[in-house]
Amino acid sequence: DIVMTQSPDSLAVSLGERATINCKSSQSVLSRSNNKNYLAWYQHKPGQPPKLLIYWASTRESGVPDRFSGSGSGTDFTLTISTLKAEDVAVYYCQQFYSIPNTFGQGTKLEIK
Amino acid sequence: EVQLVESGGGLVQPGGSLRLSCAASGFTFTGYWMAWVRQAPGKGLEWVANIKQDGSDKYYLASVKGRFAISRDNAENSLYLQMNTLRAEDTAVYYCAASGAGLLYWGRGTLVTVSS
Numbered sequence: 001d002i003v004m005t006q007s008p009d010s011l012a013v014s015l016g017e018r019a020t021i022n023c024k025s026s027q028s029v030l031s032r033s034n035n036k037n038y039l040a041w042y043q044h045k046p047g048q049p050p051k052l053l054i055y056w057a058s059t060r061e062s063g064v065p066d067r068f069s070g071s072g073s074g075t076d077f078t079l080t081i082s083t084l085k086a087e088d089v090a091v092y093y094c095q096q097f098y099s100i101p102n103t104f105g106q107g108t109k110l111e112i113k
Numbered sequence: 114e115v116q117l118v119e120s121g122g123g124l125v126q127p128g129g130s131l132r133l134s135c136a137a138s139g140f141t142f143t144g145y146w147m148a149w150v151r152q153a154p155g156k157g158l159e160w161v162a163n164i165k166q167d168g169s170d171k172y173y174l175a176s177v178k179g180r181f182a183i184s185r186d187n188a189e190n191s192l193y194l195q196m197n198t199l200r201a202e203d204t205a206v207y208y209c210a211a212s213g214a215g216l217l218y219w220g221r222g223t224l225v226t227v228s229s
Contacts, residue, residue, distance in 0.1 A: 001175075040215030042158070049208055049219035050150075050158065056214055093158055097215065100172045102148075107157040 002027050002096050006105035012113040019081040021108045023094035028074045031098065038098035041070055041079045044107075045090045053092075054079065086112060115139040115218050117209050122223030129199050129227070135192040135209030135220055142190040143167075146212040149183060149194050151205035152222075159205075162194065163212060177203075199227045 003026040013019040029038045037057035042050040052061045054070035057077055067082045081088055089112060094105040121133040133149070148163040162173045162183040171183050182195040192209050204227045210216040 038214075042216070044158070049221050050216070051219070052215045052217050054215075059214075061215075061217070091157075095158075095160070095215070097212075101174050102160040102163070104158045104160065 001101055002029065002099055002103055004094055004096055004103050004105040006092075006094060006108050008108060009106065010109040010111065012111045013081075013084050014113045015086060016083055017113075019084050019088070019110055021079045021092050021094075021110070023072075023077040023079070023105050025075045025077075025096055027099075029096045029098035030074050037073055037077070038096055039070075039072070039077050040095045040097060041068075042093045042095065043088075043090045044093060050093065081110075084110075084112070117211070117218055117220035119207065119209050119220045119223035122207065122225045124226045124228065125199055126229050127199060127201060127227055130195070130197045131199065131225060133194040133196065133207055133209075133223060133225070137190045137192065137209075137211070140211065140218060142211075143187050145217075147183075147185060147192045148210045148212045148216060149192075150208045150210055150216065150219075151203075151225075152208070153202070153205040156205075161207070164192070196225070199225075201227050203227050 005024045007022045039057040041054040044050040058070045091107045116138045118136045149161040164171045164183045180198045184193045206222040208222045209220045211218040
């Protein structure tokens with residue numbers, strides 16, 4: 001199984017500042033056949049279902065604000081929120097869909113400082 | 114409007130069975146792999162199983178393989194999860210989701226509690 005490890009486990013950032021969440025996979029999730037990274041990011045708020053933010057490691061889902069961006073390739077990935085807003089408080093997860101089981105990271109809890 | 118509505122959760126004793134259902138609407142159900150994802154109390158998200166558009170391919174988390182069975186009825190736009198020999202560690206909110214490049218559409222989940 002591919003193990004997904006996020007860092008940090010929790011993060012407190014001031015409003016208007018940048019938040020950065022890292023995700024490392026135990027094996028590469030880059031497909032040689034199509035040069036795509038099979039990596040997605042989700043935002044999960046209490047009482048709501050998770051929301052897809054980013055897929056293919058860096059493609060923003062339709063309707064997701066452009067302050068959210070994803071980067072990285074192979075085994076190391078980053079989710080960046082450029083200017084933190086109060087509504088961004090949530091738990092963020094990375095997930096690989098390169099191989100079965102489609103494992104998630106343990107989650108990063110983002111709070112306001 | 115896209116909707117995924119799960120049902121069938123509840124309290125069940127260890128060793129018991131439950132069948133979860135997920136009714137889909139507002140998108141082309143037959144165009145997507147479908148998945149079940151769970152979240153145990155106080156824990157993170159865990160992928161459980163998925164099924165190809167035509168039902169021909171199915172994959173499972175190792176800890177549920179042989180106990181859970183995923184299926185779909187494309188005529189009814191519905192996804193199912195038959196859960197047998199349930200254990201305490203299966204206690205979780207179970208979400209159904211439509212899978213493209215990532216899990217694009219999600220239901221609100223149904224709670225399964227395995228306890229005596």
